[in-house]
Amino acid sequence: MRTAAGLGLVFGVLAVGAVGGCAPEAAAAPTTPRASLTGPIRVQVDARDVPQMVIHAKLTVPARPGALTLVYPKWIPGTHGPTGKVADISGLRFSAEGKPLAWKRDPEETSEFALNVPSGASAVEVELDVVVDKRWGETADVSDLNWNRVVLYPKGARARDVQFEPSVQVPAGWHYATALRRVSQGADAVSFQRVSLETLVDSPVIMGRYGRTIDLGTALGAPHALEIVSDTGGAVDANEKQITAYKRLVAEATTLFGARHYDAYSFLYILSSDGRSSSGLEHHASSQNLSMPGLFAKDDEFRAASKLLPHEYTHSWCGKYRRPKGLATPNYQEPTHNELLWVYEGLTEYTGWLLAGRSGLSQAQDSKDHLALIAATLDAIPARKWRSLGDTTYTPAFGQESNRPWYSAQRARDYYPESLLIWLEADTLIRQKTSGARSLDDFLRAFFGGASGGAEVKPYELGDLLAALNRVAEHDWKAFFEQRITEVAAHAPLGGIEGAGYRLAYRDKPSDLQGVVERVSKTLNERFTLGMVVNDKAVVTDLHFDGPAGRAGLVEGSILVAVNGRKYTAELLRRTIAENKGSASPIELLTERDGFYRTHRVAWNEGGRYPYLERVASKPDTLATMLAPRSR
Structure with missing residues (x-):
């Protein structure tokens, strides 16, 4: 995973999966419950309401009569934490043979749902509604489907053992992309090849009003593609220089590792007007990535996001194929x-x-x-x-x-x-x-x-x-x-x-790249002078408590109002820092927080101080x- 939110843009920190994925043999787990072994789970997703930030799903879970506990995925691969949001469920109904089934949530493991399958029933029907997760820049015209958000599976089952037959309906006229292999496409839905739960969760779908598929060529016998969706017309228009660089990325990665662990690879790219920063999530045969709609049109945005796809692509080898046992x-x-x-x-x-x-x-x-x-x-x-x-x-x-x-x-x-x-x-x-x-x-x-x-x-x-x-x-x-x-x-x-x-x-003076990062992230980075970062709303978003501004009493969240008696602007603050070099006088900052105004005398007379490699x-x-x- 990579995210460029906040400090990630400075750090360059900051993801869809192969069909034949298999779980690690070394990992121990209880035997898959018999209830899941009577056949595959069918999951039918209706994503036509994603413009209204809702996804609907119907699951048919083969089951035998008796007690059954179904679980909602909690620890999501690539995020390294319990990021499965069971709180996003906005509708949950169980039935069998056309009759509603009562269910009970576990009071401690709140992602678990217990029910009883009645005599004579061979399956449990689940209707599941979830609110759209806003993490991936979803708007009325671009969205995604991460399958872990729309599935339940038997408690104790291994992800490699549970089989799913997935299908999805996308909004009319929208472009979609995924690493799942398509079986059929009709007027109502796209059906995909049967896969394990592990592969399903490893295979998101991106979708948007505008889209483009760019062939990146074949390497080590596998085709590679850049799949772009956006809510903005023209945002998908990568130029030949940019496409050539992505082709070279494939060539350099496959040359470096000498092998690949997918049958085909897709760089899934969401360019959203709500994408305030770049982020990504790795999968075996693809990566899900997010950037702003100006990525291909604006040099600053392309440079700021230049390491996103290389990072997520590398994960196909380091993280997905070779993975720490824990x-x-x-x-x-x-x-x-x-x-x-x-x-x-x-x-x-x-x-x-x-x-x-x-x-x-x-x-x-x-x-x-x-x-x-x-x-x-x-x-x-x-x-x-x-x-x-x-x-x-x-x-x-x-x-x-x-x-x-x-x-x-x-x-x-x-x-x-x-x-x-x-x-x-x-x-x-x-x-x-x-x-x-x-x-x-x-x-x-x-x-x-x-x-x-x-x-x-x-x-x-x-x-x-x-x-x-x-x-x-x-x-x-x-x-x-x-x-x-x-x-x-x-x-x-x-x-x-x-x-x-x-x-x-x-x-x-700041490096050219620092200027790019500041313009894209809309921040002023004065960590190395006053010990603080200020956003485009004049709010102090990070503060070194032991730095000059911190020692002068500034508080994170303060709004800068004036610099040496003049109305604050980022340009004024940076110029004042430079001009105060060698001065015996402090820099005077007027701030407002919670309706109170304070004056801070910041002792800094060393001028601008910005890093570079000498x-x-x-x-x-x-x-x-x-x-x-x-x-x-």
Whole structure:
């Protein structure tokens, strides 16, 4: 998963599935209940009311008479937390043989529904209505269908064992796309091939009033396509330069890993007028992605989202095929164990950064400026003084969001950007230890490549990963990662940047990429001067409590009214910071919060301070080597 909400746009943090998916053999689970073994579950989805933010579904669940407990998916793959929203159910009715059935919700496991199947009945009919989840930029003219939101399945069943026969009705005239294989398409509905629950949940559908399919060619015997839907006419018009970069992404990824674990791959892209930031969710044979409708028309938006598709595509290998054992649960009611998210997401973030550069989706200077921004941001946040990177892997389980208040005092999903820096350092170490003969590329190919074929899950543990790294280059990798993951560190890990021939430095003007990020996210990033971020409504959205603004008494959520007695604008604040360099006077900020006005005297006279990577001439430029294309 990748999200560019809040700090994700700075970090570059921020997903549909193959038909033949299989669950990990290593995961233990109760035997699938007999009630689900009498035949496949039929799920018929009516999405014609998505413009009104409602989805209807009818399920026919084969069952034998007696007690039956059906469950609503809770722990959703890729989100790493209990994000299945049973609260979104807005209608739930059970019946058998045309007669209503009484049901009861479990008082503790509120996603469980118990009922009794009457004598003589062979199936339970379920009518299920859910409100549309607004996470994917849904509007009256663009939407999606994530199947975990419209299904119930027998309690205790393994997701690989329960079979579904799915179909969907989309609004008339809309374009739709999914990795599911179509069996038939009539006037009323599209029917898809029978699949397991695991594959169904791994195979979302996107839909919109406007749409386009772009062929990205065949690699390793599998076709690839960019599927775009939008609520805005013209938004789907990617140009040839952009399409060429996506084709190169496919070529670079398949060259890097040397194998694929899908029969076909679709980049599913929703471009929504309600898409305020970029985000994505990984699947075996596709990824579900969200950006703004200006993605292909506006250079800023394309550059800001350049690493989204490379990240999600990488997950087909790192996360879906090779998956930490603690994340390879047998069904969607069992909690995941997220201790290795610094691999699942962090290594994917690093590999996505590599592929974005190698494919041309990200230019070399943007790739370097991206490293500078995340390194400086991580180095500055006060929360790293008390919380280790490893502890942030628990964040999804207790629901912290990256755009919540007081991020800098708490940390959130820092296992994305900080792990990128750690894996960059591992890459430079391998190159140094082997005199350039090997790199992390060799590890990625050996550990995540395997043999080409359909969807497969091959779980691993930390020891397997360390052993694979040692086969590429001998090193005390256990101690290397323990120090960087489990220990509290006052500063960000900069060894990779330094090992690649650069150093983190600061100058008085923001990099071009920082300007892009600020314009797209509509924020002013003054973390490295006053210790705060301000949005386009003049609201302080993040504050370093121990920074100059925090020490002057500013509070997160305050509205900036004036700077040195003049009406606040972002341009005025940045210019004032620059002009106050060397001055003995503080910068005076007038703020309003909850109807009260306060004046703050902010002590800062060092002028503008914005990160960039400074070249160290005495060392080889390893970043240039890392980002050089590999495919022909």
